[in-house]
Amino acid sequence: MRVSSTEFIKSAFTEADWPHNLGLEIAFMGRSNVGKSSLINSLLRVHGLARISSTPGRTQSLNFFLINGQFSFVDLPGFGYARVPKSIKATWGEMVTSYLAKRAQLVLSIHIVDSRHEPTKLDLQLHDWLEHSAKPRLIVATKSDKLSNNELRESMSRVKRAFGEDSVVAFSAKTGRGRDQVWRTIEDALAVSQF
Numbered sequence: 001m002r003v004s005s006t007e008f009i010k011s012a013f014t015e016a017d018w019p020h021n022l023g024l025e026i027a028f029m030g031r032s033n034v035g036k037s038s039l040i041n042s043l044l045r046v047h048g049l050a051r052i053s054s055t056p057g058r059t060q061s062l063n064f065f066l067i068n069g070q071f072s073f074v075d076l077p078g079f080g081y082a083r084v085p086k087s088i089k090a091t092w093g094e095m096v097t098s099y100l101a102k103r104a105q106l107v108l109s110i111h112i113v114d115s116r117h118e119p120t121k122l123d124l125q126l127h128d129w130l131e132h133s134a135k136p137r138l139i140v141a142t143k144s145d146k147l148s149n150n151e152l153r154e155s156m157s158r159v160k161r162a163f164g165e166d167s168v169v170a171f172s173a174k175t176g177r178g179r180d181q182v183w184r185t186i187e188d189a190l191a192v193s194q195f
Contacts, residue, residue, distance in 0.1 A: 030112030032078030035142035
């Protein structure tokens with residue numbers, strides 16, 4: 001995919017704030033500090049479009065980006081970071097669940113995990129929800145450049161065991177590993193949608 005334009009549209013905190021007429025949507029979700037913003041920026045080859053923070057839990061809204069004037073990336077709040085107040089965590093859960101359940105133009109959910117760690121209970125819960133809801137999905141294991149080839153092989157086997165039949169891509173924002181494979185999956189999802 002050749003990305004000719006990227007535009008931040010808005011941050012949405014409630015369903016009433018969700019933008020319209022942005023085409024089909026690809027959602028990015030995962031634990032806080034899993035490399036979500038780095039993945040988005042790497043795919044778009046734009047530095048700093050999705051804000052990267054050293055403080056986990058910074059994304060507290062759904063952030064909409066229009067790509068090539070035709071489709072959108074949606075950066076969902078990270079989950080599972082202990083320092084975020086419980087009241088905000090509850091709001092995030094409701095916001096994300098509502099978006100995933102109701103957004104008709106959502107054609108692919110990219111579930112991001114850290115290749116260096118075992119998938120968490122929250123990762124497994126998100127996967128079960130996506131599976132139960134029959135949502136098209138892709139698992140992306142980030143930070144693969146931080147592992148040796150043997151460690152990465154073991155990690156990918158562990159991730160595939162945890163998530164069953166789902167497609168899993170090893171990804172590195174630093175080296176570009178997996179970028180083309182993720183784009184192929186996005187392009188396929190955009191091509192087959194009937195929305």
